Amino acid sequence: MESRSFYNEILTEHNIHPEFKHDLPDADLVLEGVNPNCGDDIFLKLKLDGDEIVDGAFVGDGCAISQASADIMLGMIVGKKKEEALHLGELFLKMIKGEASDEEIDELEEASALKDISHMPARVKCAVLGWHTLEEMLNDEV
Amino acid sequence: MYDFKKDFPLFKDRDVIYLDNAATAQKPACVIEAEKEFYEKHNANPLRGFYPLSLEATDAYEAARKTVQQFIHAASETEIIFTRNTTESLNLVAYSYGLNNLCPEDEIVVSIMEHHSNMLPWQMVARQTGAKLIYLECEKDGSLSEAKLDEAFSDKTRLVAITQVSNVLGRPTPVEEIVRRARKSNAVVVLDAAQSSPHMPIDVQKLDVDFLAFSGHKLMGPMGIGVLYGKKKLLKAMPPFLTGGEMIDSVTRDGAKYAELPHKFEAGTVNAAGAVGLAAAIDYINKIGFETMQERELTLTKRALEGLKAIPKVHVLGSELAEEHTGILTFTIEDVHPHDVSAVLESDGVAVRAGHHCAQPLLEYLGVRSATRASLMFYNTEEEVDALVKSVAGVRRRMGYGE
Numbered sequence: 001m002e003s004r005s006f007y008n009e010i011l012t013e014h015n016i017h018p019e020f021k022h023d024l025p026d027a028d029l030v031l032e033g034v035n036p037n038c039g040d041d042i043f044l045k046l047k048l049d050g051d052e053i054v055d056g057a058f059v060g061d062g063c064a065i066s067q068a069s070a071d072i073m074l075g076m077i078v079g080k081k082k083e084e085a086l087h088l089g090e091l092f093l094k095m096i097k098g099e100a101s102d103e104e105i106d107e108l109e110e111a112s113a114l115k116d117i118s119h120m121p122a123r124v125k126c127a128v129l130g131w132h133t134l135e136e137m138l139n140d141e142v
Numbered sequence: 143m144y145d146f147k148k149d150f151p152l153f154k155d156r157d158v159i160y161l162d163n164a165a166t167a168q169k170p171a172c173v174i175e176a177e178k179e180f181y182e183k184h185n186a187n188p189l190r191g192f193y194p195l196s197l198e199a200t201d202a203y204e205a206a207r208k209t210v211q212q213f214i215h216a217a218s219e220t221e222i223i224f225t226r227n228t229t230e231s232l233n234l235v236a237y238s239y240g241l242n243n244l245c246p247e248d249e250i251v252v253s254i255m256e257h258h259s260n261m262l263p264w265q266m267v268a269r270q271t272g273a274k275l276i277y278l279e280c281e282k283d284g285s286l287s288e289a290k291l292d293e294a295f296s297d298k299t300r301l302v303a304i305t306q307v308s309n310v311l312g313r314p315t316p317v318e319e320i321v322r323r324a325r326k327s328n329a330v331v332v333l334d335a336a337q338s339s340p341h342m343p344i345d346v347q348k349l350d351v352d353f354l355a356f357s358g359h360k361l362m363g364p365m366g367i368g369v370l371y372g373k374k375k376l377l378k379a380m381p382p383f384l385t386g387g388e389m390i391d392s393v394t395r396d397g398a399k400y401a402e403l404p405h406k407f408e409a410g411t412v413n414a415a416g417a418v419g420l421a422a423a424i425d426y427i428n429k430i431g432f433e434t435m436q437e438r439e440l441t442l443t444k445r446a447l448e449g450l451k452a453i454p455k456v457h458v459l460g461s462e463l464a465e466e467h468t469g470i471l472t473f474t475i476e477d478v479h480p481h482d483v484s485a486v487l488e489s490d491g492v493a494v495r496a497g498h499h500c501a502q503p504l505l506e507y508l509g510v511r512s513a514t515r516a517s518l519m520f521y522n523t524e525e526e527v528d529a530l531v532k533s534v535a536g537v538r539r540r541m542g543y544g545e
Binding site: 005006007009012013015016037038039040061062063064065067123126 | 477478479480481482485486489496497498511512540541542543
């Protein structure tokens with residue numbers, strides 16, 4: 001128990017070595033997402049080409065779950081159409097609420113590493129911060 | 143040594159290492175019993191009826207006021223106003239005194255160490271009266287230097303709002319020095335005793351502060367009962383904060399003649415059972431004695447501070463000395479967010495607070511985004527402190543970092 005990491009390996013790895021946590025100076029869309037109670041605070045940045053998300057990044061500060069979740073999310077949505085990204089967002093929220101089917105969870109690929117958060121009510125907000133910010137950003141833009 | 147935990151029913155049922163005492167303390171059986179007894183044996187609306195039960199309720203409520211008066215050594219029980227909590231007490235002063243006595247030429251000095259509840263009311267007063275808000279900044283260790291005090295105070299200072307003990311750093315402020323400076327410019331001093339009152343004897347007459355606020359729940363009393371002390375001369379001149387029932391002598395179609403102190407400030411049905419519970423908590427403290435409590439708390443704080451300091455990449459905020467922490471140890475762990483620290487500690491059964499501790503301006507000033515806080519009370523034990531230190535020592539490894 002003591003030697004094992006507290007969160008699963010995927011989450012731990014994305015938190016310590018995030019691929020998308022950096023600035024994106026030529027981003028087309030930038031939106032801040034905040035969880036006032038715990039202090040998670042990120043800026044999500046996306047570069048678009050028409051309907052396609054061609055690049056993305058985030059900067060900010062927060063707990064391991066919020067940071068890893070945002071990093072995993074970006075890995076999944078870069079290269080996708082806005083619609084597809086929003087669809088994944090819906091599935092993710094469903095999974096966190098504990099309402100997603102096994103097929104839907106499979107569709108979430110790496111993000112399914114966060115499915116146990118549905119049993120940690122105090123951390124739900126952390127897990128969905130990136131996805132909520134994405135949803136708000138894309139829906140406002142449409 | 144006596145096991146104080148035996149006095150607390152919660153610890154019999156729950157296997158928790160409770161180190162969030164600065165947020166709220168646990169309640170001894172005598173407090174829970176006192177509140178229960180009020181409702182079972184003396185319940186009626188105090189100060190209203192003339193039948194025996196109502197008189198009993200009134201007596202119980204007023205006896206509690208007397209207990210509080212003696213606890214903080216106020217000159218008169220009419221200077222003790224029951225509120226819901228520290229926040230309400232401070233708002234009462236802000237609305238009733240601040241809005242009516244300050245003007246655009248005046249300055250309000252507020253320390254950067256204040257809890258939001260002793261900061262936001264003064265921001266409101268400054269906005270509405272045009273008075274200028276001046277922040278008294280501390281050093282990184284929470285001490286207040288002569289230079290910073292010189293900078294903050296001027297002959298325009300009319301009100302000083304300061305905490306007696308910071309809820310983040312645990313460090314006591316030099317209240318005597320602040321009062322001395324305030325007197326020079328005729329400023330009133332509002333002291334937030336929420337964190338100090340559970341840990342040290344308070345003498346409002348010796349301190350010579352004008353207002354003092356604290357909450358019952360932090361000193362093992364019930365939630366929903368708080369205290370405002372104010373000097374009689376000031377309270378008498380202030381208009382009521384809330385108006386309504388039981389704060390009047392007579393009412394006509396055009397207005398009212400307000401009741402005498404302290405009832406002028408206690409509109410509506412009061413929390414009599416809460417007041418009785420608070421009195422029971424004070425009796426419990428008096429029985430143990432601050433000396434014993436402080437000795438226990440210092441021993442535990444020293445042990446925890448030494449333990450935490452010895453862990454690589456762990457940084458305790460505030461003073462190097464355990465004596466200047468009042469049982470509060472706020473710390474950061476490099477690369478690990480406090481929310482994760484608290485999750486790891488929780489999995490070891492240790493309950494601590496994570497976040498900004500309602501003191502965002504202080505954390506920002508100290509260059510810390512958020513932090514984890516362990517806060518001790520005399521009923522905690524060496525074993526619990528050791529469990530905290532052990533759990534903290536394992537955090538980085540369990541988050542996937544090397545030792």
